[in-house]
Amino acid sequence: MNPRKTALLGGVFYLITFAASFPALFLIGPVLDDPRYIVGAGNDTAARVTLGCLLDIVNALACVGTAVALFPVVRRQDETTALGFVTSRLLEAGTIMIGVVSLLAVLTLRRDLHGTADTEALVDTGRALVAVRDWTFLLGPSLMASLNALLLGSLMWRSRLVPRVIPAMGLVGGPLLLAATVAVMFGAFDQVSPITAVATLPVAAWELSVGVYLTVKGFRPSAPILATA
Numbered sequence: 001m002n003p004r005k006t007a008l009l010g011g012v013f014y015l016i017t018f019a020a021s022f023p024a025l026f027l028i029g030p031v032l033d034d035p036r037y038i039v040g041a042g043n044d045t046a047a048r049v050t051l052g053c054l055l056d057i058v059n060a061l062a063c064v065g066t067a068v069a070l071f072p073v074v075r076r077q078d079e080t081t082a083l084g085f086v087t088s089r090l091l092e093a094g095t096i097m098i099g100v101v102s103l104l105a106v107l108t109l110r111r112d113l114h115g116t117a118d119t120e121a122l123v124d125t126g127r128a129l130v131a132v133r134d135w136t137f138l139l140g141p142s143l144m145a146s147l148n149a150l151l152l153g154s155l156m157w158r159s160r161l162v163p164r165v166i167p168a169m170g171l172v173g174g175p176l177l178l179a180a181t182v183a184v185m186f187g188a189f190d191q192v193s194p195i196t197a198v199a200t201l202p203v204a205a206w207e208l209s210v211g212v213y214l215t216v217k218g219f220r221p222s223a224p225i226l227a228t229a
Contacts, residue, residue, distance in 0.1 A: 003073060003218065003219050003226055004219075006070065006072060006073050006219075007073075007161075007218035008214065008215060008218065009065075009069040010065075010066055010069040010214050011210070011212070011213065011214030011216075011218075012211075013062045013063075013065035013066040013069055013211075014062075014066050014207055014208075014210060014211030014214070014215075015211040015212070015215060016058065016059075016062040016065075017062045017066070017211075018207070018208060018211065020055040020056070020058040020059040021056070021059045021141070023052070023055055024052045024055035024056045025052075026052070027049060027051050027052025027055065028049050028052035028053065028056075028103060030045045030048065030049060031049055031103055031106055031107075031130060032130060032133070032134075035123065035126070036123055037110070037126060038109055038123060038125065038126030038129075039110070039114065039119050039122050039123055040110065040114075046107055046110070049103065049107060050104075050107065052103075053100045056099065057096075057097070057100055059096060060092075060093035060096040060097050061093065063089050063092050063093045064089055064093045068086065070082075070085075070152070071086055073161065073225070073226075074152070074155040074156075074159065076159075076225040077155050077158055077159040078154075078155060078158070081151055081155055082155060084151050085148060085151040085152050085155065088144050088148050088151060089144075089148060091140075092140045092141065092144035092145065095136045095139050095140030096136065096141070098132070098136045099132065099133040099136030099137060102129040102130070102132040102133045103129070103130075105129050106126050106129050106130065109122065109125065109126065110126075134191060137191075138181060138191055139181075142180075142196075142200070143178065143181045145177065145203055145207075146173075146174045146175070146176075146177035146181060146203060147174070147178070148174075149170035149171070149173055149177070149203045149206055149207075150170070150171065150174040152167075152170065152210075153168075153169075153170030153171040153206065154171065156170075157171060159223055159225050160220060160222070160224065161219045161225070162210060162219070163213070163220070166206065166209045166210050166213060167206070167210075169202050169203075169205050169206035169209065170202070170203060170206035170210075172202055173199075173202025173203040173204075174203060176199045176202060177199050177200055177203050180195060180199035180200075183195075
């Protein structure tokens with residue numbers, strides 16, 4: 001195990017999740033914003049939406065990559081928690097992939113059934129598939145991300161692999177995002193709202209900070225668990 005290479009790989013994977021997820025959200029906008037997108041004519045936005053789905057796939061794979069890359073090091077602090085982090089990342093990636101499949105299904109139905117099926121029935125089907133994607137976004141990048149922040153944040157805090165101010169953001173933001181996600185599930189407010197945006201910021205800052213730090217500086221050499229590496 002080379003700690004510098006491990007840190008670099010984990011950091012790069014974290015940065016890839018940012019580089020892929022935000023453009024993807026913009027690219028798939030036509031499907032999410034137009035309830036009648038599935039009965040639209042032409043394929044003018046099909047390539048754009050497909051690219052967004054591809055970026056979401058990259059995001060899902062990078063999610064798994066962060067956990068697999070860091071596991072050999074953080075397991076030295078607490079193997080059970082480290083394994084929990086890997087598992088939660090796998091669940092997050094799997095949930096994202098379900099959302100991708102639902103949007104690709106919308107594209108397929110739009111292409112193959114346009115003008116040949118009951119319009120309103122097709123619209124209802126499209127809305128159902130988009131609703132699946134919306135729930136996967138809530139349960140994946142929101143719910144699982146809050147658990148990821150708590151699991152890896154606790155490992156980084158105790159191991160001192162990075163400055164403690166970085167995992168502190170995850171340890172504070174994780175419960176906030178978890179509470180906001182549960183509130184959305186019970187209809188307290190919309191999934192896209194100022195409250196959810198504020199609750200998401202600390203976890204986003206944690207993931208970006210740990211990605212940049214590990215990429216640029218690597219693990220802190222003074223971390224006790226590296227002495228046994």
